[in-house]
Amino acid sequence: MLEAVGWQGRRGPRLVAFFGCMYYAGMRPGEVVHLRKDRCVLPADGWGKLNLNGNSPRVGSSWTDNGTSHDPRSLKHRPEKATRPVPIPPELVKLMREHIEQYGTAPDGRLFRTFRNGMVQESGYGVVWAAARAEVFSEEERATPLAKRPYDARHAGISLWLASGVPVAECARRAGHSIAVLLRVYAKCIHGDEDHANQLITERLQRRCTNPQAPDGS
Structure with missing residues (x-):
């Protein structure tokens, strides 16, 4: 699936590490959207670590104070300013180092962004995921719940x-x-x-x- 994500037009290659964070680090989509470079320990060899400190779930612009569709907040089920260190395997370290080298970060340090530095939207990454799933799964597999959602x-x-x-x-x-x-x-x-x-x-x-x-x- 991750390889197939990279085949999907201009957006796909920018989302390989995004979905890699969800798989290898068990992160929620909002946590990946919120992730910044200074929260990442990415050594040249071996395991790294992500020091997660926030979540930016999509809630709709009418429900946020700043009028955007994402609402930055603390980690789910955690006190404000709490962090959650998550060790990450070399496979994800490699994906993230390559992503930063190729695409850099947003002005505020976010690793994942739209072409205009906006928040990555579910409507965008969901389309890429569905297209990748269609390429790697058979018709019978696509009829099952297997990897149905990001x-x-x-x-x-x-x-x-x-x-x-x-x-x-x-x-x-x-x-x-x-x-x-x-x-x-x-x-x-x-x-x-x-x-x-x-x-x-x-x-x-x-x-x-x-x-x-x-x-x-x-």
């Missing part, structure tokens, strides 16, 4: 964390969810990979057998 990139990323064995509490922290919400939304993912869970338990039991004096041995 927000599904976030769901896919968080599901990957859980399926990889990352503790639920850490997944919730990175995603900006409470543990209760994470368990409710991603219950199928958490309970659906029995083979992987069994393998993890088997490996732990084998280590206990070879080292019975370990603190958690019995």
Whole structure:
């Protein structure tokens, strides 16, 4: 999907890292719209970090104080001025470094912007996502809910964390969810990979057998 996003006209290449943030960092669209360069740690090698500190969801111009369609605010479910550090893998670091090198930033430091430095709109990135989906999925797949909405990139990323064995509490922290919400939304993912869970338990039991004096041995 990310590769296909880059094939979509003039806007597509500017949105590859945008959708990459949703997938690799589990970010909400409004958090990506709000993201500024000074909140990013992007080393030449290895993992980086995003220190998220705000959210600019689209709410409609009649509902904002400044007449724009986005309403800058604190992170969802977090006190004002709270931050949420999210480690990001080398794949996303690379995408973001390339994006900054090629497109720079808006005057206020935002990484993602329209051609006139405006806020990226759902109507724009939604069209690009739909066009990319049409290119990479078969007719049968397009008839399913698979990657139907851009927000599904976030769901896919968080599901990957859980399926990889990352503790639920850490997944919730990175995603900006409470543990209760994470368990409710991603219950199928958490309970659906029995083979992987069994393998993890088997490996732990084998280590206990070879080292019975370990603190958690019995």
